[in-house]
Amino acid sequence: MGDLVKLKQPGSLGVEGQKVWDHLTENIPNGILHPVDSFVLFSICQWWEIWLFWVKDTDDPYPHRAYRATCMAGMAYKHLMNAAKDFGLTPDLPHVRGFATTYEKIGKAFGETARAIGFWRRQGAPIIPRGKNDLAEIDDGELSTCNRNQWLQEQATITRPLYAVLVDGS
Numbered sequence: 697m698g699d700l701v702k703l704k705q706p707g708s709l710g711v712e713g714q715k716v717w718d719h720l721t722e723n724i725p726n727g728i729l730h731p732v733d734s735f736v737l738f739s740i741c742q743w744w745e746i747w748l749f750w751v752k753d754t755d756d757p758y759p760h761r762a763y764r765a766t767c768m769a770g771m772a773y774k775h776l777m778n779a780a781k782d783f784g785l786t787p788d789l790p791h792v793r794g795f796a797t798t799y800e801k802i803g804k805a806f807g808e809t810a811r812a813i814g815f816w817r818r819q820g821a822p823i824i825p826r827g828k829n830d831l832a833e834i835d836d837g838e839l840s841t842c843n844r845n846q847w848l849q850e851q852a853t854i855t856r857p858l859y860a861v862l863v864d865g866s
Contacts, residue, residue, distance in 0.1 A: 704731075704734060706738050717737065720737060746775075750765045750769035754812060755811060766815070792805050792806055792834070797828055806831075
């Protein structure tokens, strides 16, 4: 089964990443893991910090900056969720149901900004401006919760060099 050792943080983290590390390690029985698990936990903390860095700029008044931040936040979110699943957490998002008539209300239901919802609409999501929008139809569509981040990653052509550094380390 492998040796269990006291959990050792494999690198340094920023303030927010350290908060996640401390919170998760406090909730591990006896504070022990297999050594390889500490790297997965560390990656969760790093992706959390990266996601926080980009998500704050998704409402930037300059569209090109907001677009780039949305793409990068989507990629960081995808990697954060994958790392969390590798660690044994199950961060599957619930399906969104109900109706909404404004971009703000749709955004609130999906945890996104009104600007992001407008962007989804321009990309073909079934959203009717100022109309009665079935959130289940939007959730089950091409930009649904499970496909949003993959779609954002495919659209992020302007951020490929940074993405390669984050993912491949090259």
